[in-house]
Amino acid sequence: MINQLKNTVFSMCIAVVALSGVLVPTPSSEAQAALMGGRALNIIYCECEPCNLITLGGPRGGDFMYCPAMYRMYEHYRPYPTAWQLGVAWGYKECHLIICGQDGGSSDDDDDDDDDDEVCSCEVVGAGPIVDFFGTSLY
Amino acid sequence: MSKYFKVLFLLLACPLCLMGAGEVKAASETDMYTVCHTITSKNTLASSDYGSPVDLFSTTNELLMLVTCKGEGSATAYIGNGLSTQYIYKYGYERVDGKWQKITFSGEKTVGPWIVGAATTDLVGVKSGEKGKVLAYICQKIDGRWKCGCGDEVCSTPKWQRQEYSLEGGDMGEISSSGNIDGKIDLHYASSNYAFPGDKVTLTGEGFGTGKKIDVLWNSELMESELVSSNGTELSITVPGLTPGKYQVNVRDEDTESEYDTVIWIGDKNGPGAPTITSITPEMIEQGDEITITGTNFTSTENDIITSQTEFNHMKSNDEKTFVFDYEPFEKKLVRANLDAKIVTTQEEVWITVVNVNGISNAKSFILEI
Numbered sequence: 397m398i399n400q401l402k403n404t405v406f407s408m409c410i411a412v413v414a415l416s417g418v419l420v421p422t423p424s425s426e427a428q429a430a431l432m433g434g435r436a437l438n439i440i441y442c443e444c445e446p447c448n449l450i451t452l453g454g455p456r457g458g459d460f461m462y463c464p465a466m467y468r469m470y471e472h473y474r475p476y477p478t479a480w481q482l483g484v485a486w487g488y489k490e491c492h493l494i495i496c497g498q499d500g501g502s503s504d505d506d507d508d509d510d511d512d513d514e515v516c517s518c519e520v521v522g523a524g525p526i527v528d529f530f531g532t533s534l535y
Numbered sequence: 536m537s538k539y540f541k542v543l544f545l546l547l548a549c550p551l552c553l554m555g556a557g558e559v560k561a562a563s564e565t566d567m568y569t570v571c572h573t574i575t576s577k578n579t580l581a582s583s584d585y586g587s588p589v590d591l592f593s594t595t596n597e598l599l600m601l602v603t604c605k606g607e608g609s610a611t612a613y614i615g616n617g618l619s620t621q622y623i624y625k626y627g628y629e630r631v632d633g634k635w636q637k638i639t640f641s642g643e644k645t646v647g648p649w650i651v652g653a654a655t656t657d658l659v660g661v662k663s664g665e666k667g668k669v670l671a672y673i674c675q676k677i678d679g680r681w682k683c684g685c686g687d688e689v690c691s692t693p694k695w696q697r698q699e700y701s702l703e704g705g706d707m708g709e710i711s712s713s714g715n716i717d718g719k720i721d722l723h724y725a726s727s728n729y730a731f732p733g734d735k736v737t738l739t740g741e742g743f744g745t746g747k748k749i750d751v752l753w754n755s756e757l758m759e760s761e762l763v764s765s766n767g768t769e770l771s772i773t774v775p776g777l778t779p780g781k782y783q784v785n786v787r788d789e790d791t792e793s794e795y796d797t798v799i800w801i802g803d804k805n806g807p808g809a810p811t812i813t814s815i816t817p818e819m820i821e822q823g824d825e826i827t828i829t830g831t832n833f834t835s836t837e838n839d840i841i842t843s844q845t846e847f848n849h850m851k852s853n854d855e856k857t858f859v860f861d862y863e864p865f866e867k868k869l870v871r872a873n874l875d876a877k878i879v880t881t882q883e884e885v886w887i888t889v890v891n892v893n894g895i896s897n898a899k900s901f902i903l904e905i
Contacts, residue, residue, distance in 0.1 A: 429570055429598050435723070435795070441865065444872050446881040446905070464883045468617040468653060473843040473886035473898055478795060480724055484570075487597040494876050516876040526597060529617065529653075534728045534841065534888070534895065535798040 429486045430525055431456050436477045436532075444492035444518035447526075452481055459524035461489040470531035483530025492518035571604035571700045573666075585670065585697035586686035590616060592677050600671055600698035602658065610658040610700060614640060614671045615650070622649040622681075624672035628695075631659045631667045640671070649674070663702050670695040718742050720749070722786050722793040729800045729895050732776040736799065738786060743767050748789065753782045753799075779803040779892040781837065802892055807832050809894025812887060819882070819902040822868050826901070828858040832893045843886040844903070858889075862903070871905050881905050 434452035441448050447463035462475050467483075475481065496516040572588070574580065577596045580587045588600030599621075601613040614623050625648050627638050638658070642650035654671075661667040672695050674683035686694035719742050726737040743749060743764035751759040751772050758775045765771075770786065778801070785796035810832040820826055828840070833852035840847040844864035852858050864885075871881045885903045889896040 429572070429575065429601050431570060441869050443870055444874050444876065446871055446883065465881075466616070466618075469843065469886070471898065472841070472888060474841060474846075475843060476845070484601065486575075487593075492874065494870070494872055518872065518874050518876050528597065533724045534890070535724070 429484055429528075431483075432458070432460055432485045432525070432527065432530070433480075433482045435480050436475065439476050440491055440493075440521060442491035442521075443494045445489070447489065447491060448475070449491035449522045449524060450475065450477075450481075459522055460485050461491060461524050461526045463489070463526060467527045468529040470529070472532050472534040474532040474534065475530070479535065480533040481530055482532075483527055485525035485527045487526045488523060489526050490520045490523040493521050495519045569604055570601065571610065571661075571702060572598075572600065572602040573699045573701055574600075574697070580686070580697060583697075584694065586684070586694040588671075588696050588698040590675070591685050591688050591690075592675060592682065599673060600669065600696060602667070602669065602698055602700040604660065604700060604702055607660050607662045607702065609660045610667060611655060612640075612658050612669050612671075612698070613653070613655050615642075615653040615673065617653045619644075619651055620676040621652055622646065622674040623651075623654040624648060624674075625650055625654070627656070627672070628670040629658050629667065630669075631661055631665060638669070658700075661701055665701065667700045669698050669700070671698075672696070718744060720747075720786060720788045720791060720793050722784075722795055722797055725784065725797045725799055728798055728890070729802055730774045731802050731804055732774050734774045736772055736774055738770040738772060738784070738797070739768060740770070740786065740793065741768060742788075743770055743786075744788070750787050752785045752787065752792070753777060755783075755785075774799070774801060777801050779806075781839070781892075800890060800892060800894075802894060806893045810838075810889045810891060810896040812889060812896050812899040815887060815899055815901045817901075819904060820862060821904045822865070823861055823863050825859060826862045828887060828889070829856060830889065830896065831856065832891075833858065833889060834891045834893065837891060839890040841888045841890060843884075864903075869905050 432452060434454050434457040436450050437453050438451040439448055445463070446465060447461045449459055450462050451459050469475065494516050496514050498514060574588055575598060577587045577589045577591060588598055589596040590599050597616065599615060602610055604610045615621050623640060623642070625640050625645070627640055628635050629638050638656050640650055640654035640656045642652065642654040644651040658667060658669060672684050674681050682690045684693035684695060720740065721742055722738060722740040724739055730736050744767055746763060748761040748763060749770060750757055751762060753775060759772055762770055762772065781798060781800050783796045784799050786793050810830060812828055812830040814829045816827045833855045835853060835855055836851055838850040838852060840850050840858065842864060850858055870878055872878050883903050883905060884900050886898045886900045888898045
């Protein structure tokens with residue numbers, strides 16, 4: 397009887413854990429505080445938001461969104477490769493670049509103009525936690 | 536140095552120091568700061584008398600209340616997102632073991648009883664198994680109107696926002712932690728980027744290996760050989776009697792040279808003292824516009840101008856008081872747009888520091904319109 401009860405509870409726990417895996421958003425989309433620190437290795441200047449996506453190496457690296465309007469920066473004010481970064485980040489934000497192409501027009505277009513219109517859109521090129529405050533090395 | 540940054544330095548530097556130095560670990564662990572708050576979601580306190588410690592008005596709901604703990608002895612709260620659209624009431628409350636106590640936050644800028652942007656205070660430390668709580672009253676200017684003490688987006692009933700903390704606390708988020716598992720030598724940074732001959736400077740890195748013999752190169756020239764690190768991550772060196780100037784400093788063991796080096800300027804003891812920046816004109820520019828940096832103790836030929844966007848080397852100042860140059864920080868002109876790909880204008884604060892044989896200057900900022 398006790399074993400049956402244990403099995404039932406265990407099965408329920410498994411079910412809850414499995415269900416939570418479906419319902420709970422992935423860690424990267426939650427607003428969790430995280431320490432960040434390492435050498436800045438790469439930078440992408442996002443074009444559709446006033447931010448830069450910077451990749452840090454270890455010991456606590458990854459891709460981070462540096463948005464000047466959202467962060468507090470301390471000495472030595474060098475948020476780009478190859479300076480060392482120490483800080484806290486949270487949340488999650490995507491970095492977009494403007495991608496332009498021809499729209500191709502439509503077959504019943506009466507327009508004699510051979511030049512297709514250029515159509516631009518913002519495309520995601522990466523994402524990461526939003527840097528809240530940080531300091532850097534001088535070199 | 537700001538208290539924020541000091542805490543972060545300890546948070547991050549200590550794990551770094553411990554890598555490859557197991558014998559130091561036990562002694563140092565009790566001195567480490569760790570993120571120890573436990574509430575990271577806006578829904579945690581949704582039905583309580585308190586608001587969750589997050590920005591309820593942003594799409595990402597970033598945390599507005601963060602706590603770090605240092606062993607069982609102490610904890611520190613950090614409140615606010617740093618923006619001038621956020622005011623934090625200077626008094627708050629903390630509770631450990633069932634008793635509420637009034638606390639006073641401090642910050643760099645105050646308006647009456649309010650602290651603008653970012654506030655901090657020390658808290659009572661918690662023991663293992665205990666839960667600490669801290670309350671703050673935060674106002675935000677949303678669409679031109681102040682929203683104060685909000686528990687939800689509607690903000691119909693004023694609420695204090697609450698964060699909790701415990702030593703077992705904090706979720707560190709999805710950040711990769713990596714050490715130098717292959718033992719390869721890697722120089723990170725120097726304790727000072729400006730020193731005089733004979734000064735002691737500590738080089739921090741990885742793969743220095745206890746007992747490993749390490750050479751130190753200054754502009755590729757061997758200056759010290761067969762040095763030994765005491766803990767595998769730090770190397771104490773003596774600045775050689777070289778001609779004052781800028782030097783790329785690197786380390787190597789018998790197998791390899793570090794991929795990255797660092798910079799140390801050797802100063803002149805008879806020099807006039809560190810450079811200072813007194814003004815930057817105009818105060819707002821666009822990319823490519825001419826900028827004038829005025830100050831003292833610049834040198835005529837070799838200066839590094841380090842900005843928060845790029846670095847300019849070998850800068851000249853004929854009168855040793857001004858730099859005049861076109862500010863082009865990016866390889867190609869940077870544009871900003873909204874998510875519909877329509878070009879918009881944004882402003883960014885840019886910080887400038889001047890480094891030369893006379894020392895490292897203060898930092899001063901201007902606005903770049905992009």
